[in-house]
Amino acid sequence: MESEIKKVSINGEKLIKYLLDQPWHNKCEIIPDYMPKNPSKDTKPRVVIRYNDGTEYPPYLRYSKGPQQGFLWDIYGDDFLEIELAVLAISKAPAPVNVGPVIFKLKL
Numbered sequence: 001m002e003s004e005i006k007k008v009s010i011n012g013e014k015l016i017k018y019l020l021d022q023p024w025h026n027k028c029e030i031i032p033d034y035m036p037k038n039p040s041k042d043t044k045p046r047v048v049i050r051y052n053d054g055t056e057y058p059p060y061l062r063y064s065k066g067p068q069q070g071f072l073w074d075i076y077g078d079d080f081l082e083i084e085l086a087v088l089a090i091s092k093a094p095a096p097v098n099v100g101p102v103i104f105k106l107k108l
Contacts, residue, residue, distance in 0.1 A: 015084075019091035027052045027096075028061075030086045034077075046079035049086050049093075057100035061093055075099050 020028075029052050033045040049061040051073065060077030064070065071093040080086040 016087055019087060022095070024051070024095050025090060028090050030080075030083055030090075032083060036076075046077075047081055047083060047086055048077035049080065049090060050077065051096040053096065053098075055098070055100055059096045059099040061089060063089070073097050073099055 029050045031048050031050060034048040035043065035045055051059045051061075053059070057075060059073035060075065061080075062072055062074045062076070062078045064072060071089060073093075073096045080089055
Protein backbone atom coordinates (compact mmCIF):
# COMPACT_ATOMS: atom_id res chain seq x y z
CA MET A 1 0.00 0.00 0.00
CA GLU A 2 1.30 3.38 -0.94
CA SER A 3 0.61 6.17 1.48
CA GLU A 4 -1.23 9.08 0.02
CA ILE A 5 0.18 12.55 0.41
CA LYS A 6 -2.61 15.00 0.73
CA LYS A 7 -1.89 18.52 -0.49
CA VAL A 8 -3.27 21.31 1.62
CA SER A 9 -4.04 24.67 0.09
CA ILE A 10 -3.63 27.69 2.34
CA ASN A 11 -5.77 30.71 1.65
CA GLY A 12 -3.35 33.61 2.10
CA GLU A 13 -6.06 36.24 2.34
CA LYS A 14 -7.83 34.40 5.15
CA LEU A 15 -4.52 33.86 6.94
CA ILE A 16 -3.73 37.57 6.77
CA LYS A 17 -7.22 38.52 8.01
CA TYR A 18 -6.90 36.07 10.90
CA LEU A 19 -3.38 37.06 11.99
CA LEU A 20 -3.34 40.76 11.13
CA ASP A 21 -6.16 42.48 12.97
CA GLN A 22 -4.62 45.77 14.17
CA PRO A 23 -5.32 49.03 12.29
CA TRP A 24 -1.60 49.65 11.67
CA HIS A 25 -1.26 46.25 9.96
CA ASN A 26 -3.00 47.73 6.89
CA LYS A 27 -0.01 50.01 6.25
CA CYS A 28 2.58 47.21 6.40
CA GLU A 29 4.09 46.26 3.07
CA ILE A 30 5.80 42.94 2.45
CA ILE A 31 8.39 43.55 -0.26
CA PRO A 32 9.41 40.14 -1.69
CA ASP A 33 12.32 41.34 -3.87
CA TYR A 34 13.70 44.28 -1.89
CA MET A 35 17.02 45.76 -2.98
CA PRO A 36 18.68 48.68 -1.15
CA LYS A 37 19.29 52.00 -2.93
CA ASN A 38 22.98 51.38 -3.58
CA PRO A 39 23.48 47.60 -3.73
CA SER A 40 26.91 46.05 -4.09
CA LYS A 41 27.57 43.38 -6.70
CA ASP A 42 27.01 40.69 -4.03
CA THR A 43 23.69 42.06 -2.74
CA LYS A 44 20.78 39.67 -3.21
CA PRO A 45 17.04 40.45 -3.03
CA ARG A 46 15.44 40.00 0.38
CA VAL A 47 11.94 39.75 1.80
CA VAL A 48 11.47 42.79 4.03
CA ILE A 49 8.59 44.42 5.86
CA ARG A 50 8.11 48.18 5.64
CA TYR A 51 5.55 50.26 7.49
CA ASN A 52 4.38 52.84 4.97
CA ASP A 53 3.74 55.81 7.24
CA GLY A 54 4.14 58.34 4.44
CA THR A 55 7.40 59.75 5.80
CA GLU A 56 10.79 60.03 4.13
CA TYR A 57 12.16 57.45 6.59
CA PRO A 58 9.67 54.58 6.89
CA PRO A 59 10.43 51.97 9.56
CA TYR A 60 11.44 48.43 8.60
CA LEU A 61 10.89 45.38 10.79
CA ARG A 62 13.89 43.62 12.32
CA TYR A 63 14.37 40.72 14.68
CA SER A 64 16.95 40.93 17.44
CA LYS A 65 18.22 37.57 18.64
CA GLY A 66 19.50 38.86 21.96
CA PRO A 67 17.90 37.82 25.25
CA GLN A 68 14.28 38.93 25.45
CA GLN A 69 14.66 41.16 22.38
CA GLY A 70 12.20 40.03 19.72
CA PHE A 71 10.87 42.28 16.95
CA LEU A 72 11.62 45.99 16.60
CA TRP A 73 11.31 48.76 14.00
CA ASP A 74 14.47 50.31 12.57
CA ILE A 75 15.85 52.17 9.54
CA TYR A 76 16.62 48.90 7.77
CA GLY A 77 14.94 45.51 7.90
CA ASP A 78 15.90 41.88 8.21
CA ASP A 79 15.36 39.21 5.58
CA PHE A 80 12.26 37.20 6.48
CA LEU A 81 12.99 34.64 3.74
CA GLU A 82 9.37 33.86 2.80
CA ILE A 83 6.17 35.86 2.57
CA GLU A 84 4.47 33.47 5.02
CA LEU A 85 7.18 34.13 7.62
CA ALA A 86 6.77 37.87 7.04
CA VAL A 87 3.02 37.65 7.75
CA LEU A 88 3.75 35.75 10.96
CA ALA A 89 6.39 38.34 11.94
CA ILE A 90 3.95 41.23 11.47
CA SER A 91 1.44 39.44 13.69
CA LYS A 92 4.06 39.20 16.47
CA ALA A 93 5.58 42.68 16.04
CA PRO A 94 4.87 45.69 18.25
CA ALA A 95 3.23 48.78 16.77
CA PRO A 96 5.64 50.76 14.55
CA VAL A 97 7.56 53.78 15.83
CA ASN A 98 9.06 56.78 14.09
CA VAL A 99 12.65 56.04 13.03
CA GLY A 100 13.36 59.32 11.25
CA PRO A 101 16.22 61.55 12.33
CA VAL A 102 15.76 63.95 15.22
CA ILE A 103 16.30 67.48 13.93
CA PHE A 104 17.11 70.42 16.18
CA LYS A 105 16.79 74.03 15.05
CA LEU A 106 18.55 76.63 17.14
CA LYS A 107 18.09 80.35 16.77
CA LEU A 108 21.45 82.08 16.92
